[in-house]
Amino acid sequence: MAELYERYVPGGMRLAFLLTGDREKAQDLAHEAFIRCVGRFAHLRAATAFDAYLRRAIVNLHISGLRRLRLEREWLRVEAGRTARAVAFQPDTAIHRDLWNALASLPTRQRAALVLRYYEDLSEQDTAELLGCSLAAVKSLVARGSQALRVALPTTYALEGDDR
Amino acid sequence: MNDLERDLRETFEQRARGMDAPVTAPPLVLQRGRRRQIRTVALGAVASVVTILLVLGVSDLVRTPVDAVPGDTNGRTSQLQTRFDGSGDLVIYGNDLGHDWELRHESGGIAVTVDGNGYGSFPMVHGQWRVLDVDGGSYVVGIFDNTIDRLIVAEDPVGSGNMEGASTPAQDVNGEPGRVWFIPLPGRGSGTLQAAGDATPLGWHITWPAQMDLRSGSVVRAGGDGITYSWALKWRDDHCVQLQWEIPSGGWVGDCLPPWVDLQRSGGTPLIGGDYASDEGALSGIAMVLPADATIDRFDTDGTGPNPDCTTIRVESNFAGTQFCVFPLAVGSSATVVLGGSGAVPATIGITAKPGRIDVTQGDAPTASVTPAP
Numbered sequence: 001m002a003e004l005y006e007r008y009v010p011g012g013m014r015l016a017f018l019l020t021g022d023r024e025k026a027q028d029l030a031h032e033a034f035i036r037c038v039g040r041f042a043h044l045r046a047a048t049a050f051d052a053y054l055r056r057a058i059v060n061l062h063i064s065g066l067r068r069l070r071l072e073r074e075w076l077r078v079e080a081g082r083t084a085r086a087v088a089f090q091p092d093t094a095i096h097r098d099l100w101n102a103l104a105s106l107p108t109r110q111r112a113a114l115v116l117r118y119y120e121d122l123s124e125q126d127t128a129e130l131l132g133c134s135l136a137a138v139k140s141l142v143a144r145g146s147q148a149l150r151v152a153l154p155t156t157y158a159l160e161g162d163d164r
Numbered sequence: 165m166n167d168l169e170r171d172l173r174e175t176f177e178q179r180a181r182g183m184d185a186p187v188t189a190p191p192l193v194l195q196r197g198r199r200r201q202i203r204t205v206a207l208g209a210v211a212s213v214v215t216i217l218l219v220l221g222v223s224d225l226v227r228t229p230v231d232a233v234p235g236d237t238n239g240r241t242s243q244l245q246t247r248f249d250g251s252g253d254l255v256i257y258g259n260d261l262g263h264d265w266e267l268r269h270e271s272g273g274i275a276v277t278v279d280g281n282g283y284g285s286f287p288m289v290h291g292q293w294r295v296l297d298v299d300g301g302s303y304v305v306g307i308f309d310n311t312i313d314r315l316i317v318a319e320d321p322v323g324s325g326n327m328e329g330a331s332t333p334a335q336d337v338n339g340e341p342g343r344v345w346f347i348p349l350p351g352r353g354s355g356t357l358q359a360a361g362d363a364t365p366l367g368w369h370i371t372w373p374a375q376m377d378l379r380s381g382s383v384v385r386a387g388g389d390g391i392t393y394s395w396a397l398k399w400r401d402d403h404c405v406q407l408q409w410e411i412p413s414g415g416w417v418g419d420c421l422p423p424w425v426d427l428q429r430s431g432g433t434p435l436i437g438g439d440y441a442s443d444e445g446a447l448s449g450i451a452m453v454l455p456a457d458a459t460i461d462r463f464d465t466d467g468t469g470p471n472p473d474c475t476t477i478r479v480e481s482n483f484a485g486t487q488f489c490v491f492p493l494a495v496g497s498s499a500t501v502v503l504g505g506s507g508a509v510p511a512t513i514g515i516t517a518k519p520g521r522i523d524v525t526q527g528d529a530p531t532a533s534v535t536p537a538p
Contacts, residue, residue, distance in 0.1 A: 001197050005189035014180035026183065031193045038197040063468070096175040103175075107467060107496040108445040118169060119176035144466075146168055157168050 001038055004050060009034050012054045018115045019062045021104050033057035055120070059112060059130050095156060102152040110145035113138055244332040244346055256332055260348035261300040267344060272337040274344065276305060288337045293345075293357065295374035302372035304329070304347040304357060307336055312359045315345045317370065319355040320381065354381050359390065369396030369408065378481055385475040385488065393447045393492050397421075397475070402482040407490065409439035409449030416440075416449075424455045424486040434458075434503065436515060436524045440495075447492040448517040454487045454503065461504040467497030493517040 009030055016026035016033075037053045103111055109131065116127045117138075128138040150157040244256050249268070256267040266277040269288060276283035278298055286294050286305075293306025304317060315329035331343040349372045358367035369386040378399045388394035394410045404420035416439035427435055435453040447469075456476045463471050472489035493499055498516040514525040 001194055002189050005193070009189070014183045017183040018176050018180055023183065031190070035193060035197045035200050038200065095171055096178055099171055099175045100179060104444060105496070108494060109468070114172060115176065118172045119180065149168060149172075 004038060005034060008051050008054050011051070012058050015055055015115070015120065016058050016062065018119055019059070019112055021100075029058055029061055030054075033061055036061075056130060059116070060132075063108060063112060063131065095153075098153055098156065099149065102149050105152065106145050106148055109133075110141050110148065113141035114145045117142055242328070242330040244330045244344070246332050254334065256334075256344055256346070258330075258346065260303065260346075261298055261350060263298050263300075265298075265303065267305060267346070269334070274305065274307065276303075278303075288334075290336050290340060290342050293368075295349075295370055295372055297373040301348060301350040301352075302374060304345070304349060304370070306345045306357075307334065307342055308345060308359055309336075309340060309342040312343065312345075315347065315357070315359050317347055317349060317355050317357050318367070319353050354383060367394055369394070369398075378477075384477055385473070385490070387473045387490060388492075393449070395449050395490055397451070397488055397490065399477075399483075405477075405483065405488065407437070407439055407449055407451045411441060411447050413441070413443065413446060418449070418451065421451055421453050421488065423483045424453060425482060427453060433526070434511065434513065436513065436522070438490075438522065440517065440520050440522055442495070442520045444496050444519065445494050447494055448522065450491055450493050450499070450515060450517070450522065452489040452501070452513075454489060455505070456485045456487045457505050458487055458503055459505040460489065460501060462502035463491075463499065465493065465497060465499040467494045467499075469493065472501070493522075495519055 012033060013026050013030040016029040017023060020026050020029060033054055037050065037057050103114070106114070112131060113127060116122045116130060117124070122130065124135055124138050124142075128135045131138065131141075133141075245258055246254055246256050249255050253269055258265055263278050264280070268275045268277065270285060272288055273285040274288050275285040276296060278296075283296055286292055288307055290307055290309045293304060293308075296303045296305060304315075306315065308315065315331065317327045317329075319325050319327065327347055327349060329345040329347040331345045334342060334344045336342055352373060354369070354371040356367040357370050367390055368388065369383045371381070371383040380400055382399045384397040384399050384405060386394075386396040388410075392411065396408045398406050398408055398417075400406055400420065403422055403426060405423075406420060407418040409416050409418065418437060418439045421435065421437060427433065436450065437453075438448060438450040440448045450472075452472065454474075460472055460474065469492045472491040474487055474489040476487050477483040491499070493515065495517045498514065501513045501515065503511045503513065511526050514523075516523040
């Protein structure tokens with residue numbers, strides 16, 4: 001179980017962070033999803049697809065708004081000192097910072113659709129399955145999310161249909 | 165690809181790389197994972213036993229060998245008494261609050277008998293529960309799936325005490341294994357019905373006796389999924405019903421929602437109020453005060469969630485002509501409500517949940533709104 005955690009949870013935690021924008025919520029979400037998936041591990045149709053199950057659970061838990069409050073944050077804080085960052089940070093450019101801030105104002109499902117499409121690189125069909133909605137709904141969520149970001153950052157991005 | 169898509173990909177990549185992840189698993193997480201595995205195996209074993217019994221044609225209800233089902237590990241869950249009647253149906257029975265009672269599986273429902281008299285029935289579907297009044301108190305009867313290992317009523321005010329439920333295994337109408345639960349509630353009171361086992365941390369508000377005798381704190385109506393939100397409309401006095409709203413991050417009690425008769429005096433427009441969450445994506449509780457014969461002809465939302473849960477107060481009171489409708493709306497989402505009905509002000513109402521407030525628009529007429537009580 002520890003090996004499963006070490007192999008898959010860090011990636012799941014990054015996905016959860018992009019969905020929530022909050023480190024502690026991301027840890028909650030990833031841990032709760034891990035516990036649920038590992039509980040069903042013996043019944044998973046394809047144990048090798050644990051990563052996929054975990055990511056699905058993270059998205060579902062996030063969409064449903066279910067987040068456990070019981071945490072072991074203190075332990076994580078201690079552990080964080082031992083965490084190695086394999087990749088150096090790129091400088092946070094102004095546009096990336098503005099975009100990240102603007103993402104925080106999007107409704108949960110719009111943000112999730114954007115994360116799944118542009119971070120997870122899922123197709124619209126796969127995104128629809130994961131979000132439990134229709135293909136048209138995903139297109140709408142992505143379009144509305146993108147439009148909201150354009151509205152929030154008018155000097156950076158032209159609005160759809162805007163000839164600027 | 166346009167610039168926005170490219171920048172989104174870059175932003176996500178950067179931020180994801182900046183998310184610290186622990187190198188090794190926290191012990192508590194592993195411990196909970198192991199417990200979950202054990203529970204899954206145990207439930208699987210129970211399901212297998214149930215399936216075998218069914219295949220043998222014993223009954224559409226599970227017979228109840230106590231040692232065939234893992235009881236509550238802390239010994240908190242007591243077992244209800246059971247027997248089989250002449251037709252092979254399971255009968256759950258007992259004597260509480262001075263009455264002999266029976267629960268019998270009939271036509272997909274749970275039929276309740278108290279002292280030999282029929283007390284109606286309700287669907288044998290997981291998550292269904294009722295408060296049934298008897299002389300001397302009330303009974304809570306419900307059926308839940310096997311994720312629930314404990315059912316309690318926590319009496320108001322908080323800390324007054326808990327009343328534990330007893331249970332016995334039984335399948336629901338869909339053949340899913342679960343347990344039938346029973347809790348006797350003496351006298352009168354109010355509190356929260358909580359199904360433990362990680363299932364419904366928020367619970368559902370109840371008042372007993374359920375037959376409403378309006379007194380301060382009486383639950384007029386309660387709802388929610390018990391997990392992400394839970395609510396109750398509580399009667400305070402002839403001019404005040406309050407929405408109590410609970411989400412995982414906290415709970416609020418809203419300002420007074422007046423009876424429709426009071427709103428009529430000030431123009432007769434529907435009132436939209438509620439308890440408003442402040443975090444993006446968190447669920448605000450929206451309450452609408454309407455005339456009793458108003459209908460909701462259409463309800464659209466760009467978020468997820470159920471349609472409004474509407475109720476009238478059938479007790480003779482100032483609220484007799486009033487209808488309350490409650491629904492959750494995530495901060496950042498909007499809903500459109502189209503009202504109809506002979507007595508209603510025909511209107512299309514737009515509601516947008518913002519952090520700590522809601523914005524309301526209504527066709528041609530202004531809409532009153534109440535100030536939230538944080």
